[in-house]
Amino acid sequence: MQELTSAAETTVRTGSGAQMRHGDHIDTIEDVDAVFRAQRRLSFTYGAVFFAVTLVIPAGSAWWKTWHAVEIWGGFTLNYLVVSLLYYLFLWTFSYSYIKKADALDESLSHTADETAAKTAVSSAEGEWRG
């Protein structure tokens, strides 16, 4: 087992891969990859929705006359109303929803990581006792 860094964090490399320890908490590369994959799924799903909604607006400007040239409320066209007002409501609700989900994901994954670390500690202690 080779120590790679020190100070606030300790990184160790084992036969199966690297671990990073902060106090009692350990990140293994397997756990981190799981966190990464779950976070990537969440972020890119939300990202796809965000870019679809955002790019639909100029697409409507270019190709949908009812969107860009028909007044629906005073001088507001649908296009003007969305870009000047409604888009912000979308941004707020969208970001709030994402942050809630991302925090919940962090929370559940951190418990999983702690449980994995606890199991690892127990099994290594048992190994030492048996040894």
Added chain:
Amino acid sequence: MGELNVIAIVMVVALTACTVGLAIFVRRFTRTTAGFYLAGRKVGIIANASAISGGYLSAASFLGVAAAVYASGLDGVWFAAGFAGGFIVVVLFIASALRRFGEYTVADFAYGRFGSDRIRLVTVVMVLATSLFYMAPQMYGAGTTWTVLVGAGILGLTPYQTGVVIASLIIMFYVMVGGMKGTTLNQIFQFWWLWTAMFLVVAFAFTAGDFNYPKGLAEAANEPHLDVKTLTVAELTAEDGALLKAAEGHMSQDAFAEVQAVVEAGDPEATASVLLPARNKLHTLRDAFFNEPGHRYSGLDQFSMVLALVLGTAGLPHILNRYYTNQSGSAARRSTFWVLVFIGTFYILAPIAGLAGKLIIDNAWRAGKAPANAGYVDGLLLNSDAVMPTLAKILGGEWLMGAVAAGAFAAMFSTTAGLLIAAASAVGHDVYEKYINPDADERRRVFVGKVSVLFFAVLALVIGLGIPAVGLDKAYPALIAMMVTWAFSLSAGAFVPMLLTGIWWKQTTERGAIAGMIVGGGGSVFFIAMNILEQLGHLGTEGRLFNLGSLTFPTLFTFPAALLTIIIVSKLDGQLPKNVDEIWMRIHGTASERHRRDLGLDKLGTMVKSSGK
């Protein structure tokens, strides 16, 4: 000598004194590099969100968005929506990972992620280029506001030059004495000042100005849109005077008589400002109307501008620097949410001010009550970037104009300060501390940071003075917003593909990232330069070069090109850093945050109720 607005000037001076006072007050906290660059990394969520908003809401937002709406209608409103939407990309893909990685600067991220000096230096060059692109419009905003506010110069300088010089000196001073801690406090203070100023202008428009949003929009869109053009006599009289005849049909008799007097004087190089019907660049068979797209941007530009704005935010160095001051990845996300709330409300107000300006300034001009320092052609402002202070003066007299002018300077100060810190840390921290003198003591490092601030402030000053000299102010109708969007384009091309792949694709290699940054950053600079040359009339009116220059925003091409370059070169290269697993754990691991939570260092919690341990 123009019209001197004494009360407004006193308000600007008072705000400036507050700004400098704050910088001096926090001076004792900036004895270390962490203190100078990152405010000791101890800034709460709302405070950090306010500071990010203060750094983000530059002259482009405070003066430029209203100006762009005033000049271009719906095409201008996009600046507001895009500036806000950019933070979604930040929160989805960048904020949390960047904070967990825990480095000082974007260049540090590149170095830490890819492990080479080469990439750090390439990043530094791109950071400096982006910062300069962003600083230039702040300086232009200072000169424009000074012109409307004071209308006079000092020491033989024009009013514009005086504004640029004075703003530069003040910014230089307070960043040098305050560092990031100074800018954090100042950015918070300045953000709320300019939010209030924008709110007051809109509130006064609805009350004192009898403005009604849907009816006002209908009124503005009642007639085809007109552009103010400053042309030479030679241009006006070319092709049997086609432009002159077109202008005659859209101008009042008195205003056109002034133009004709210039033409009849016979000097082909003399200039006159005229009103001409705007061409619809998106739907070429329709007239351009205020509430429809196409006044400024063609089909490609409509998409490219949206992409530049929403992607560019995620790579702005002075914004990313602030993410390192959050306490955790979760806190970084929450900060971004509050930024969206703060700036979103601001960006709803700014286009209202632009539209109100279009109607109220015209009415005031016709009644002979428009402020004298701003130039007009038949009730339309010669320089649309002056719409905010002009509108404020009409609606609320010198007091409101003072609040707006102080807000404008606040916007310039806070953004330029953040940019100077980013530029200074690129040179002082990324180059000096790493390569030139790694053994330098703390005092020496802070000193080098301050010298870097001085150098870049002088550079920004020179660029600010040079803008009217090359005719950029005449080439673009709302120059402040346009120049800032160039910085966004560069950021979207140079940094965002590198950050996205660096965070989300483990197979990204150092060579891939460098190649992508050069393609994205270099391509952006090339297209922007071509567009400037085209707008200044140096590329003719047709041909391959003209076509290359006709794209206002390059992001539609540069972003995918950079992304593709990173992927292809990384696949071909295949040389990952030896410690790629450790790097991955630093970006996506949570042990550090769990540990900090155990110790009570992360008091900021999450948006879901913790189940506890």
